[in-house]
Amino acid sequence: MVDFYKKIGDFQLDVLREVGNIGAGHAATALAKLLQREVDMKVPLVKILSFDEIADFVGGAETVVVTVFLRVEGDCPGNMFFIIDEMSAHNLLTQLLGVEAGEWSGQLSEMELSTLLEIGNILVGSYLSSLADFTGLNLQPSVPSLAIDMAGAILSYGLIELGRQGDVALTIDTAFFEGSEEVKGHFFLIPDPETFYKLFSSLGVPLDGNY
Amino acid sequence: MEIIKIGMADLGWAKAPDRLRTTGLGSCVGVVLYDALAKIAGMAHVMLPDSSLAKSSQAAAIGKYADTAIPELIRQMQQAGAAPHRMTAKLAGGAQMFSFMAGNDTLRIGPRNVEACRSVLTQARIPIVAEETGGNCGRTIEMDAETGILHIRTVNQGVKEV
Numbered sequence: 001m002v003d004f005y006k007k008i009g010d011f012q013l014d015v016l017r018e019v020g021n022i023g024a025g026h027a028a029t030a031l032a033k034l035l036q037r038e039v040d041m042k043v044p045l046v047k048i049l050s051f052d053e054i055a056d057f058v059g060g061a062e063t064v065v066v067t068v069f070l071r072v073e074g075d076c077p078g079n080m081f082f083i084i085d086e087m088s089a090h091n092l093l094t095q096l097l098g099v100e101a102g103e104w105s106g107q108l109s110e111m112e113l114s115t116l117l118e119i120g121n122i123l124v125g126s127y128l129s130s131l132a133d134f135t136g137l138n139l140q141p142s143v144p145s146l147a148i149d150m151a152g153a154i155l156s157y158g159l160i161e162l163g164r165q166g167d168v169a170l171t172i173d174t175a176f177f178e179g180s181e182e183v184k185g186h187f188f189l190i191p192d193p194e195t196f197y198k199l200f201s202s203l204g205v206p207l208d209g210n211y
Numbered sequence: 212m213e214i215i216k217i218g219m220a221d222l223g224w225a226k227a228p229d230r231l232r233t234t235g236l237g238s239c240v241g242v243v244l245y246d247a248l249a250k251i252a253g254m255a256h257v258m259l260p261d262s263s264l265a266k267s268s269q270a271a272a273i274g275k276y277a278d279t280a281i282p283e284l285i286r287q288m289q290q291a292g293a294a295p296h297r298m299t300a301k302l303a304g305g306a307q308m309f310s311f312m313a314g315n316d317t318l319r320i321g322p323r324n325v326e327a328c329r330s331v332l333t334q335a336r337i338p339i340v341a342e343e344t345g346g347n348c349g350r351t352i353e354m355d356a357e358t359g360i361l362h363i364r365t366v367n368q369g370v371k372e373v
Contacts, residue, residue, distance in 0.1 A: 051220065052218040055235060061234040061351075064366050145309035148366075149237075149348055149349040150350075151235065153238075153306065153308055153350070156219060159258075160258065160259065163259055165266045165267055167220065
């Protein structure tokens, strides 16, 4: 697998950045519609990271994050995370459920938890469906699941399969933020290593050197 | 006092008064060994139960698998002056962070990691004196080589000492 990562040059990284751009762009649009506010996103970061570095992207292994995770099956298997911090989750719920912004107690009701799960589901769904349209690949998302816990504990779940093949992961990370930064977070796509061959060939991108 | 950080799929040891720390254990298991007489503590951040799961030789990091990490930890601690027959073990982690894939074997990895660690420790004849495993919460652990106390922090339950 290490050999495989060596084949990824600047051109291939650009292609993956575009993959993140298209996916997260659609998801950001969906979020903007939900919130009826403007949502911006940053240029996707595509990096080959060691396992310990991944959690640093969202503020460190111990940072508490609200995450919707789902597994992608089909032609292009991988793990997909929608990650926001606790304050963003709170602001998101306040805006969507139309309740008065109360004190953030750290505890969420059943209603709030299921709302967050549904938001994550909608956003990740639009990320993946735009990706499927773009590549012509068959992508099947699993049932999503929500967890609120330490970033390291959550993200490591997406690394287990990769751990059997090496010590690094290629991640496509796109940060997004609502205009006033009340809601901000990340879309994280960690494709399984075998996936890249199919992904690149579906896009007509060669995997043998730089172009 | 120094706090030595153990990363994912890594292992290490410390002498009193130093401490060992690993953050964000989810389905991974933190294995802690302690020789109270020599005041030497060891810690491994185990990610997978068995090295036979490795799909390529490049994935064969010793600290990653229960069956390779624990013997290596014992060996390194022994070199540092600890005696295996005096060692006791504590386990933390092995949680199920997302509930929906309980049926999927690959993703039921937390409990499998815990089972593997137990069986490797039994083979090495090291008694497990405390266990804080399972559930669905992430844990950060810190081992004090002076006292042998393991501090376990979770988001919702604060810090617990075992």
